[in-house]
Amino acid sequence: MTFSPELEARFEKLLRTYPPGRERGAMIPMLMYAQDEVGSVSQELIEEVARRVGVTPLQVQEVISYYSMLHPTPMGKYHVQICTNISCLLWDGDKLWEQACKKLGIGHKEVTPDGRISLEEVECIGACSWAPAIQVNYDFHHFVTPEQLDRLLDSLGKKQ
Amino acid sequence: MLYNEPSPLETRILSRRFGLPDSASIDTYLRTDGYKAFLKASGMTPEQIIEELKISNLRGRGGAGFPTGMKWSFVPRQSPKPKYIVVNADESEPGTCKDRVLMEYDPHQLIEGCLIAGLAVDAHKGWIYIRGEYRYLIEVMDKALAEAYEKGWLGKNIQGTGFDFDLYTHTGAGAYECGEESALLESLEGKRGVPRIRPPFPAVVGAFQCPTVLNNVETFCAVPPIILNGGKAFADLGVPKAGGTKLTCLTGHVNRPGVYELRLGFPVMQMIEEVGGGMRNGKKLKAFIPGGSSCPLLNAAECEGATMDYDSMAARKSMLGSGGVVVMDEDTCMVKAALRIMRFYAHESCGWCIPCREGTTWLRKILIRFHEGGGVRSDIDLMADISKNMLGRTFCPLGDAAALPTISIVEKFREEFEDHLNGKPCPFEHAGQMVMA
Ligand SMILES: Cc1cc2nc3c(=O)[nH]c(=O)nc-3n(C[C@H](O)[C@H](O)[C@H](O)COP(=O)(O)O)c2cc1C
Ligand code: SF4
Ligand code: FES
Numbered sequence: 001m002t003f004s005p006e007l008e009a010r011f012e013k014l015l016r017t018y019p020p021g022r023e024r025g026a027m028i029p030m031l032m033y034a035q036d037e038v039g040s041v042s043q044e045l046i047e048e049v050a051r052r053v054g055v056t057p058l059q060v061q062e063v064i065s066y067y068s069m070l071h072p073t074p075m076g077k078y079h080v081q082i083c084t085n086i087s088c089l090l091w092d093g094d095k096l097w098e099q100a101c102k103k104l105g106i107g108h109k110e111v112t113p114d115g116r117i118s119l120e121e122v123e124c125i126g127a128c129s130w131a132p133a134i135q136v137n138y139d140f141h142h143f144v145t146p147e148q149l150d151r152l153l154d155s156l157g158k159k160q
Numbered sequence: 161m162l163y164n165e166p167s168p169l170e171t172r173i174l175s176r177r178f179g180l181p182d183s184a185s186i187d188t189y190l191r192t193d194g195y196k197a198f199l200k201a202s203g204m205t206p207e208q209i210i211e212e213l214k215i216s217n218l219r220g221r222g223g224a225g226f227p228t229g230m231k232w233s234f235v236p237r238q239s240p241k242p243k244y245i246v247v248n249a250d251e252s253e254p255g256t257c258k259d260r261v262l263m264e265y266d267p268h269q270l271i272e273g274c275l276i277a278g279l280a281v282d283a284h285k286g287w288i289y290i291r292g293e294y295r296y297l298i299e300v301m302d303k304a305l306a307e308a309y310e311k312g313w314l315g316k317n318i319q320g321t322g323f324d325f326d327l328y329t330h331t332g333a334g335a336y337e338c339g340e341e342s343a344l345l346e347s348l349e350g351k352r353g354v355p356r357i358r359p360p361f362p363a364v365v366g367a368f369q370c371p372t373v374l375n376n377v378e379t380f381c382a383v384p385p386i387i388l389n390g391g392k393a394f395a396d397l398g399v400p401k402a403g404g405t406k407l408t409c410l411t412g413h414v415n416r417p418g419v420y421e422l423r424l425g426f427p428v429m430q431m432i433e434e435v436g437g438g439m440r441n442g443k444k445l446k447a448f449i450p451g452g453s454s455c456p457l458l459n460a461a462e463c464e465g466a467t468m469d470y471d472s473m474a475a476r477k478s479m480l481g482s483g484g485v486v487v488m489d490e491d492t493c494m495v496k497a498a499l500r501i502m503r504f505y506a507h508e509s510c511g512w513c514i515p516c517r518e519g520t521t522w523l524r525k526i527l528i529r530f531h532e533g534g535g536v537r538s539d540i541d542l543m544a545d546i547s548k549n550m551l552g553r554t555f556c557p558l559g560d561a562a563a564l565p566t567i568s569i570v571e572k573f574r575e576e577f578e579d580h581l582n583g584k585p586c587p588f589e590h591a592g593q594m595v596m597a
Contacts, residue, residue, distance in 0.1 A: 017287075017328045017330075018368070019242070019285075019368050022349065022368050024349060024350035024351075025330070025348055025349050025350050025368075026350065027350035028331070028332070028333050028347065028350060029330060029331045031333065032292055032331050032333050033331075053350065055350075062352065063350065063351060063352055066335060066352040066353060066510075067292075067332075067333035067334050067335050067353075068333075068334035068335060069292045069293070069333045069334030070333050070334070084500070085254045085453075085500065085504055086254050086255060086412075086449075086453055086486055086497065086500055086501060086504075087254065087255050087411035087412055087484075087486055089496075089497070089500050090411070090412040090413055090486070090487075090488060090492065091412075122293075123252070123254070123336065123504055123507065123508070124252060124253070124254040124255070124256070124504075125293050126251050126252070126256065126257045126259075126260050126291070126293065126294065127257055127260075128254070128255050128256065128257045128409055128411040128417075128484060128486075129163070129164060129257050129409045129410060129411050129417045129418050129419050130163050130164065130257070130417070130418075131411060131417070135293065138293070138295040138296055139296075140296075142163060
């Protein structure tokens, strides 16, 4: 598999980060950074990372299923994550979640037919004092109102 | 730009650089006493550094509140193995969002805290384990690390002291359980985040099987001010058995939610009324979580006279926890709150031990049924029973973290469960529609 030069540089640095013989430590960061570039943790990626950190593909597979951010199939170009945990719930985060599902006609970890937007109901994302909070890919949105969510989803549907 | 306005009632020690222009840059840091504590510590013996921490009465800010100086003293310095520093920046306890701002606005303070820990336990390498959702903070920290290397505050022979130290970021990938220290160490090694049996504790067998100092972000960030101004000055800010300040994440039904740095021992009601600007829409206080959803809840009466410190919360059979304060008003449905909290733990249980895996799942199912109006009276005691049977019977504290808030809600708000019986619709669904800020 080939990656961008930036990602290759990052991998090279990562592998030097862990004690000698402990390169397996780089596995999860490599999967995360690679997923951002190639879209999902595909079988091909699993084999590539396994080779680079010196474990079997099965050992990588076993790890992936544990972590909620590693996706075996691609999410949308814009992955909209809505927190409904306790602090956001108290500011109607659950209603934002329902609003988004209804508007897009998709549910948890589903993708719109054009592949642009996916939704995920997430646990606390560390924005509790600025609730209700959502994340689009890695970008935080704080104090989100229903109107803002509506406009945001409209714009993501069109954005290049 | 800060996410919320500071409060005049804050005591800004760890957050004193927040809001300065370019507060995350090394230039700002160096201009404002940055890395002076490291230089001072490099002239001290490890014993003196640890003694200063003990005098400071600093207790771990990740939730358990273990005395930091004592923890560092457990590391066997004479061991031939390398020793490591690990920063717990997994911040995922619901209600908690303070490590995020500490890293975003003052990343060098965290780096300096790690350097001093390295001096104290003879460690020369460390990792900052950052939850996967905080990707932008990986970039912030990587930039700060690069600046520190460039200016000679990391790497070989730091500022001519003869001390070498390397520090790296490491991303998580979405798992609350990886905030638990031994699960975090497994994850750092590239494995599933299943906890280790202890003892041995990480101080003796930690990262990559070597002695390790593992602390929360805020704990490390408190170290430079302690070394610079002396342990006593820090201790004096708090209460007799716990020194300093706590970054408090005020969340829920207050007018001014936000992260505020308050002295330990700050009165709960003053925090709600004056720091938080009072209850939203003038409603009455119903329930209060002191430090993340793993803590038992207090009712309004218990908040009177309570202060934000370990002993005051322990006296009320709760915990200071992580600093994630959740304020709930009179219109909050406590069955719904209990359900949401339990859904979280059921989702995050790693599944290793049966009381936790099965207990959280049963409780979630019962609470769903209950909230939908399908509950029966015996369910109320059943929920308390299941929770009590989880206590102390699990490998890691997640089982307790799920059981404790549930027990407190069922015991303190029993009448709300009774109000949901006999197919009645949730009495709170239409009460006081929430207004958006
Ligand atoms: C389920 C679970 C989740 C935890 N999550 C975190 C966390 O996100 N951040 C943290 O610093 N500590 C967390 N802890 C506490 C750690 O296990 C550990 O006590 C702490 O990081 C030690 O650092 P301290 O002494 O500085 O608090 C968690 C504990 C448990 C049981
Ligand atoms: S208590 Fe829960 S999270 Fe902790 S080890 Fe047991 S199953 Fe895993
Ligand atoms: S509860 Fe939603 S961000 Fe913490």
